[in-house]
Amino acid sequence: MFGPNWFASVMGTGIVATAAATLPVHLPGLHAFATVMWLLATLLLITVIVAFARRGTTHATDPVLVQFWGAPPMALMTVGAGTLLLGPGRFAVTASFVLWTAGTVLGLIVAVAVPYRMMTRPGATPDAAFGGWLMPVVPPMVSVATGALLVPHVPDGRDLLLTCYALAGISLIASLVVITQIWTRLVNHQVGAARMVPTLWIVLGPLGQSVTAFHLLGRSAEGVLSDPYASGAQMIAVLYGVPVLGFALFWAALAATITIRTARSGLPFSLTWWSFTFPVGTVVTATGGLATRTGSPLLTALAVALFTVLLTAWTIVAARTVRGVRQKTLWPAAPTTASRAPTQSTAVTVGR
Structure with a gap:
């Protein structure tokens, strides 16, 4: 069955476009490459939405895949950010605002609904925490980064700017709680199943995205907030950003070491490999x-x-995903009449 984890491929593709568009160097063809990747992400978003509408499942009973409901809102906003940076004129602003609104509303629903479900359904084990637990709480931070880009394009950007700061608080504090749980699990219960190792890279998502967000908020605060708040926003961007970037690089070293160690004994491909792309992309931005x-x-x-x-990670993961689709191991053919009622175990495991 088709699950929300497929939207991670849109996130991973879209962040390549955004990273290329905001890279602090000018290279021949870089803008054209960013535009191509944005168009590819847009096409992929449409394809995944259509496929999910036709054959999707909520995976509400699966404690792993339900976490990836954080992916659809982030996919919408990642494409929206690329649209604003690379799209044509006024259309780009309108389309980006629509995608930001839809992604923010859905992201807030997911940020409440998934943790609520986890808190009210017994059965969690002490070693259950994994990188995917961050997926439901990261969308508000993606809203902050995209919303900050939209501040100069709205009539009165103050309320939007303040809303973004509030959204940052939701995501940042919740992410710190979850990252602590992931660290505790790793120290007390070790790495766990090989197929879940790529999700360790998701920790980079809220770290990199928060640094990006506070940088953009600081830039947008000029002319919107009065001093000393506008100046304070500029200071926070650096005084928060540099230390958190340091921790992100530290975690990347840990995650890379664990990934290499696991790969030596076998790292099976699954859609969790897209965790090698979007989180790394947020550290790039x-x-x-x-x-x-x-x-x-x-x-x-x-x-x-x-x-x-x-770019290397995206190329490898995209190629493996295309191969999986062609071999119908990730995107199986539509069920026949005789097999139209798959078992629960099949619905849970396909496409992980």
Whole structure:
């Protein structure tokens, strides 16, 4: 069955476009490449929405896949951010605002509904926490980054800016709680199943996205908030951004070491491999934003290096996904009349 985890492919593709569009260097063909990736992400979003409408399932009873309901709102807003950065004129602003609104509303619903379901359904084990637990609480931070881009395009951006700061609080504090649980699980219960190892990279998502968001909020605060708040927003962008970027790089080193160790004994491909793309992309945009803000050659070089890693990861994961679709192991053919009622175990495991 078709689950919400497929929207992660849209996120991973869209972040490549956004990262390329905001990279703090000017390279021949970079803007054209970013535009192509944005168009590809848009086409993929439409395809996944249609497929989900026809054959999708909520996976509401699956404690793993239900977490990935955070992916649809983030997919909408990632494409929306690319539309605003790369799309044509006024249409780009309108389309981005529509996608931001839809993604923000859905993201807030998911941010409440999925944790509520986890808190009211008994049966969780002490070692249950994994990177996917961050998926439901990260969408509000994606709303912040995209909303900050929209602030200059609305008549009175103050309320939108303040709303974005409130959304940042929701996502940031909830993410810190979950990251602590993931750390505790790793220390006390070790890594766990190989197929779940890629989800460790999801931790980079709220870290990188929050740095990007506070950078964009600081930029949007100019002319919208009065001093000292506008100046304070500029200070927060650096004083928060650099330390959190440091922790993101620290976590990336841990996740990379664990991934390499696991790959030596076998790392089966699944849609969780898209966790190698979007979270890394948020660190690229974070580093690029700080490089632009500070003028640091070191951060500029780091942003380019991380973008190369992102592009390599996207190429590998996209190729493996296409192969899985062609072999009908990820996107199986429509069920025949004789098999139109799949078992629960089949619905849960296909496409993980």
